[in-house]
Each structure stands twice: as structure tokens, then as C-alpha cells.
Amino acid sequence: xxxxxxxxxxxxxxxxxxxxxxxxxxxxxxxxxxxxxxxxxxxxxxxxxxxxxxxxxxxxxxxxxxxxxxxxxxxxxxxxxxxxxxxxxxxxxxxxxxxxxxxxxxxxxxxxxxxxxxxxxxxxxxxxxxxxxxxxxxxxxxxxxxxxxxxxxxxxxxxxxxxxxxxxxxxxxxxxxxxxxxxxxxxxxxxxxx
Amino acid sequence: xxxxxxxxxxxxxxxxxxxxxxxxxxxxxxxxxxxxxxxxxxxxxxxxxxxxxxxxxxxxxxxxxxxxxxxxxxx
Numbered sequence: 001x002x003x004x005x006x007x008x009x010x011x012x013x014x015x016x017x018x019x020x021x022x023x024x025x026x027x028x029x030x031x032x033x034x035x036x037x038x039x040x041x042x043x044x045x046x047x048x049x050x051x052x053x054x055x056x057x058x059x060x061x062x063x064x065x066x067x068x069x070x071x072x073x074x075x076x077x078x079x080x081x082x083x084x085x086x087x088x089x090x091x092x093x094x095x096x097x098x099x100x101x102x103x104x105x106x107x108x109x110x111x112x113x114x115x116x117x118x119x120x121x122x123x124x125x126x127x128x129x130x131x132x133x134x135x136x137x138x139x140x141x142x143x144x145x146x147x148x149x150x151x152x153x154x155x156x157x158x159x160x161x162x163x164x165x166x167x168x169x170x171x172x173x174x175x176x177x178x179x180x181x182x183x184x185x186x187x188x189x190x191x192x193x194x
Numbered sequence: 195x196x197x198x199x200x201x202x203x204x205x206x207x208x209x210x211x212x213x214x215x216x217x218x219x220x221x222x223x224x225x226x227x228x229x230x231x232x233x234x235x236x237x238x239x240x241x242x243x244x245x246x247x248x249x250x251x252x253x254x255x256x257x258x259x260x261x262x263x264x265x266x267x268x269x
Binding site (some may be wrong): 024031044126130 | 200201202203204205206207208209210211215216218219220222223224226227230231
């Protein structure tokens, strides 16, 4: 009998085979590839293991019930990321009763924001960076992590947020600005006095 | 990737879920999907039949039928 090894198949091939056969073999392949990513992201956003476990379960149900709608225009990992992120944001919104985290910011106005050099963010020391990121709102933190940690392109981030690329560029610009502001507030440069 | 050169790569490393959690989630998801598929099949089976009946009924009232009826009446 011909055996299927995990590494031979791309995500898209596994999806096609799962959709054609509904076999638990292909279900398990996709599940094993993404459970750690989904669970990690849920823990990072929800800050609670039990909630992350429930979220991961719901996210996988969503992924598999909507699998036929995955159009393969984007990477499957980006699609999974998008479902994970949006599900967790919904959970946070419901718990905080914050209805519009993202769109509130879009309505903030057309204030001129100074462009922060990537170098400033990339040179932040790890513990300080963690502290500062925890001071940002969940969207700002997420968009910066997507760009600077995960290395997602603007196009991929725009798919996750379901926004235009120019909206994402602005979002990143704002988030960088806030990150630097929080950094300077939390870790002020000590002036030397004689 | 930029993160390779900075602290960003070390922010929020992946957390492997405990094996028991991994298994539990997998089992629950599979159970839900099986249930959804079962309900889907039932709906397809019965709603499908209802749909066929409606299509069949609609065909008896189509334009052709109406013309035929009129012409029959005129006779």
C-alpha cells in the first residue's frame, strides 16, 4: 500500500485530499502542522491557558468547516493566522465589551505622524521590548509582531486584518510611533548632571 | 527576516501545547466535524427532496404550460 508521508505534501495538497476524502489522516496532518502555531497565538493574545485551549478548538472547527472556502490566493498559513487572530480578537472584544478596536483608530483623524525608523524598534532590548508591547493595545501589538517577528508582508497583514494595504501601512506607522512613545515614557533617557 | 537581527525574534516564542491538551482538542474537533457532517447529510437528504418537489411543482406552472393551457381553452 502506498503510504503518504507528511513532508511530501504541501498544505494545499493536503487540503485537496481532505476535501475529497474527509479522511482523518489528512485532518491530522493539517492539525499537527498548525496546532502549535494556533495555540501559541491564542495564549499570546488571550493570556490564559484554558481560554487558549477553548479558542484553539473553536478555531480548528472554523478552519475545517470553512476549508472549502479557502481560495489559495494567499498562503494557507496566512489564512489560518487570520482566523486565529480574528477569533481571539472577538473573544477579547466580548470580554472587554470593546466593540471596535480597529475602526476606532481609523477614525482618530488625519494627524501627521512622524515616521519612526525600523532601526529604533529593532534595537530595543528584549525585556524592555516585552514591557512596551504589553502596554500597547492588542491590535498595535499584533501588527508589530506580524511585521517584525513573523516577517509577514504588508499584503499578508492586510489579508489578516481584512484591510487595504495602505490602511495597514498607516496602522504600522501609528503602532511604531506609539511603541516608541511608550518606550520613552517607560524608560526615559537619564540625563547626566554634573 | 528582520527578527533574526533583533530582540523581536525572541518575543513570544511558540508554546507547544501539552500532549493531553493536543489530543483533547483534536478529539473534540473531530467529534464536532463528524456531527456537522451528519447533520449536513440529513439536511441534504430531506431538504434536497423538498427542493426537488418544489422544482417539480414549479415546472407544472411554467410559461409553456400556461400557453398550452390557454390554447387548450381557446379550442
